[in-house]
Amino acid sequence: MTATPSAPPVHAPRSVDAVREVVRDAVATGTALRLLGAGTWPHGGAPVLADAVLRLDGLSGVQAYEPGDLTITAGAGTTLAELDRATAAHGQWLALDPPAHADATLGATLATAAWGPLAHGVGTPRDLVLGLDVVTGDGTLLRAGGRVVKNVAGFDLVRLWTGSRGTLGPIVAATMRLRARPAHECTLALRVEPVAALDALARALRAPTLAPMAVEFVHARTAAALDLPARDSVLVRLGGNATFVRAQRDAIARLAPAEEVPSRVWTSLATLALDAPVVWRTSAPAARIAAAIHDTLAHPHVADGALVQASLGRGTVRVHVPVVPDGGRATLPRDEATRRVRLEAAPATWWREVPDPFDTPLARRVRTAFDPHGRCNARAHG
């Protein structure tokens, strides 16, 4: 445990029992715990109370990996980079590319249910998680789900914890479904010119004869930040056998002026502007994504150098605003699909302006059931 006068003390337990001890101790002493993975997500969502910090990156390491089963079990503190290395040795991967550094942890990825462009073809963490070991807010260890790829035994605590943002207690280990790494890959940057052409291009990319792993719009400033020509583009990621990749590449290149770009562009995209002080997402029906992008590009905060990307198939637009606008006042959009905006990072006062999804009547009952004392990642209402 280390402490400075201004910062809360940090617990970094190295065993599940030690995690339970920290949680039980917090309950006994009335300590509000802020749960972290490696702490590399600079803004882990809404501000939370933190009398003390519970870091889970000490719970690292692969616990079981049977390549023939395409499943892996690892401690919550295992980094995505470590999982990538372990699985690459067998031509496999954990096909998640959340907006995060490679030293982000598996536990944080699951706690935030964070997803990236690959969700288009592979799904999100909820689709890939098979089992979780978790500690409840009263210090009880639960072992939910399993290690098999299909499982409906009992009520689904695995889905409940995925995306719970630490509010029910920490995830300590997870079993994930893996995929084979594609034998061949190719990434195309399609030029969207004029931007009005985006609607037709987005529709064309939804044809049943095309099967990309990711289809991500990046607007001109974002493209430049990725070392691509500074113009509105759609990045398309293809993976499969050689015949598939070649034929799909040719078919997609006929839809718009296209250029093959190195696949490291996806890593750059995942780590782009992670420290931006304002990050939000809005969504639209997939067929209306082009209109939603146009609305976003016209937003007052976006004019000031913001970076915009959109997962066309999932209908989600993501905005990074590099500086808090003048006066710190929020002008938040509300998307047409859900009448909501999802903040990922924002000044403390902005959070009050959006409904807290963890504060519905049903969500409060969930919270009380598993963290009855409200000690884990309790929302700070400042």
Added chain:
Amino acid sequence: MVAPPVTAAPVPLPATLADELAEIVGARRVHTAGSQLVTYESDGLPGLARTPALAVLPGTRDELVAVVRLLARHGVPFVPRGAGTGLSGGALADGTVLIGLNRLTRILDLDIENRLAVVEPGVVNAVLQKAAAPHGLHYAPDPSSQAACTIGGNVAENAGGPHCLKYGVTLNHVVHCTVLTPEGDLVELGTRFGDDDGYDLLGAFVGSEGCFGIALDCTVRLVPDAPAVRTLLADFAELDDAAQAVSAIVASGILPAAMEMMDGAAVRVVESSLYAAGYPTDCAAILLVEVDGVADGLDEDAERIAAFCRAHGARAVRVATDAAERSRLWQGRKKAFGAMGRVAPHLVLQDAVVPRTALPAVLREIAAIGARHGVTVWNIFHAGDGNLHPSVSYDANDADEAHRVETCMSEIMRACIAAGGTITGEHGVGLDKLGYMPSLFDDDTLAAMCRLREVFDPRRRANPGKVVPVHSCREWHQSPAGRARA
């Protein structure tokens, strides 16, 4: 098939209940006579029968809401039921109220542009398929009972099917449900468009086996029909070779749309039935493997699969050349349980999942267990997922045979658990597998499941006594955390 399940003691119904329900739905839609109730006393699983005290069949969403709110006012437990094709005894009502949902059959919206359908819970899976088909779309989960089973039931059970290997189970295809909680509250779970945040309560609801409430409507994804399909039939002289081939294909990373296995005994039953599909009757096992998607590169994948089969001893690998042959190959698989049902009066069918590398060893063990008890176990299952369906056709009225079958099935389930597997991959726990839950989950985890149930259903009135053994919930209430909340 283990110790007789402990169910919550039936609560006597208020004397006026039938009349009050009749005021909502009309007297014709409230069944109280024994001759009417016998329809509901079992589901697709033979050997378990429970008779409801009353069955009510609302015809509209408003009637359903009024029925559930009335039951909540009276504190009466109820069991929701779709088509009753479930295989775990999950839709049985023991002396309580059964709510039949199969009159709520409207497709509320087909959003072709966004590839979504909004349906009432009683819409039959195959009816949705038929509605989507003209638009080149389909609903991916395809349980064998899809000609009869309902989307509401599929959501409750988190149903699977052969093509879930590539496309995912029901959970991966439901994006939103309007749910009526057992206390009569309406809640929106998930979101039709875009991504959700907050707790994944939709994820918790899918597969909750009717214990968390009733979906008034479900929004599901529709998937474009694959432009190209290749279906292969591989014929093996040794069961073990077929199992090894499955493991090799899985490990290769090719993701077939479906990979089904049928052992020789099951093949011979199918081939002697009217569902004969032209399978080789002298085989020890067949593999039915389908790859689909865009045409580009598909033949290479099919070739690699054929090569894996040959390398593991397949005597022949046949590729269906047209749609007619493909559907004939599938019919044999899809109707296999129907064919088995004709052999003897009763059919018992299990639903375990094992790690896919464990398939060869587990299949050997199943054969040994069957031999030990003089029971012929048929294996016909979703091999690509490791989802076994060991099945036995027998006469439940023969006490000795019934006992041997029961012991055999129980040993098979324990062998699957010991191999690192689970007790159900797609049929649900219901009543049938309740007894196995404590061998899979520890007391704290079972108690946590009870807590989750009580978030939706604090009085545990919806489908009482299913999924989690009652004693686990009692123990939770006796624990310090439980006492604090109780």
